[in-house]
Amino acid sequence: TESGMYISFDDGTSWKPFQLNLPVVPVTDLAIKNDDLIVATQGRSFWVLDDLTPLHQLNDDIAKRDFWLFQPRPTYRLRGSVAEHPVNAGKNAPNGVLFRYTFKTQPDSNAVVLKILEQSGQLIKSYKPKAKEKRDRLPIKPGMNRFVWNMRYPDAEKFPKMILWGGGTAGPKAVPGTYEARLVVGKDSVTTSFEIRKDPRVSATLADLQAQFDFLISVRDKLSETHVAIKQIREIRKQVNEIIAKAKGKHGGTEIEKNGKALVDHITKIERALYQTKNQSRQDPLNFPIKLNNRLSALASVVSAGDFRPTAQAIAVRDELTAQIDAELAKLHDIVATELPAFNRLVHDSGVPAVVI
Structure with a gap:
């Protein structure tokens, strides 16, 4: 109209303002493309309402519900990022699956969870x-909320002050296909399906992208296993050093120090590898x-730098590195299974609190 935009939910019997952040201005034309609304105005440029x-x-029925999760429109698996607060350009739609959901009243923050699942029902992330x-x-204010899933699986395990060069711990992006989202509030839930589509510019097949995903998940899992081991090593070293300090000058203290330092030396060599x-x-x-x-x-x-199947060389390097890591983890397992219990027995016999892992 001459004063803005209006919307009707009863085939034109009644109308309500649909202004949002659109300025009060004559609207001269409307167009819909890919479920986006394009609004032409008289003198105030054109505007786009996404989705x-x-x-x-x-x-x-939905309007009467206490909460509801709307089905997202198909999302393209794209690369790149979106500027959060552009000052000289329009803001693009977020790069990820955009979930919209409503609450009639403020829900209990301890009772709300959004679960992303594979089509089989396997949980991806909450x-x-x-x-x-x-x-x-997860935003949970009364009324309409939105949350963007970046399409990534959970990251690899981390440890404090970890520094990596040319690498990271980010989980891989989901393979194009059908997934599910479930909004849980207390004992009730709403589940909807959604689709992730392949970037139409990408020449890789779904089988190629699945092979890439499988490769990256295997690396993520091995990194997690490695980093959990490093945290275990640091906890053991911390406790052993504390016990050595407590045992100093006491009965059996010299033997405890000798065995404790040997144990610390062995696990530290594994950590450094x-x-x-x-x-x-x-x-x-x-x-x-x-x-x-x-x-x-x-x-x-x-x-993960492109949408391609991993090369034979990449697979060979992964297998070689995994074998070397597994060798170090096997050494740690042997120490935890034999050398650590022996140290704990020595400490116990001396009446000093032992190492707990």
């Missing part, structure tokens, strides 16, 4: 209002060679 599908789905990471926090422990700043890898976990992480970064 009309929630309006298509809205009905009296998001909650009180998640530790800001990017994982898995991770470059000299790294203290982001530039330190320039001076100190990267170790097994960083080499594997960097390989994943290379393989």
Whole structure:
């Protein structure tokens, strides 16, 4: 109209303002393309309202519900990122699956979770209002909410002050296909399906993308196993050093110190093979060679740089690095199974608290 835009949900019997952030201005034309609404104005440029599908789905039954999860429109698996606050350009739609959901009233933040699942029902990741990471926090205000899933599976395990050069711990992007989302509030839930589509510019087949995903998941899992082992090594070393300090000057203290230092030396050698422990700043890898976990992480970064099947060379390097990591982890397992219990028995016989893992 001459004063803005209006919407009707009863075939034109009644109309309501549909202004949102559109200025009060004559609207001269409307067009719909790929479920986006394009609005031409008289003197105030043209505007785009992304994704009309929630309006298509809205009905009296949904309006009466205490909460509802709308079905997302198909999402293309694209690369790149979106500027959060562009100052001289329009803001693009987010790069990910955009979920819209409503609450009639403010829900209990401890009772709400959004679950992303594979079509088989296998859980990919859950998001909650009180998640530790800001990017994982689920908005739950009364009315309409939105949350963007970046299409990635969970990241690899991390440990404090970890520094990697040319690599990271990000989980791989989901393969194009059909998935499910489930919004749970207390004992009730709403489930909907959604589709991730392949970038039409990509020449790789679905089989190629699945092979890439399988490769990256295997690397992620091995990185997690490695980093959990590093955290275990550090916890053992911390406790052993505390016991040595407690036992100093006491009965059996000399023997405890001797065996404890030997144990610490053995696990530290494993840690240094898995991770470059000299790294203290982001530039330190320039001076100190990267170790097994960083080499594997960097390989994943290379393989994930495009939408392609991993090469035979990449697979060979992964298998070689995995074998070397497994050899170090086997050494750690043997120490935990034999040397650590022997140390604990020695400490017990001396009356000093032992190591607990």
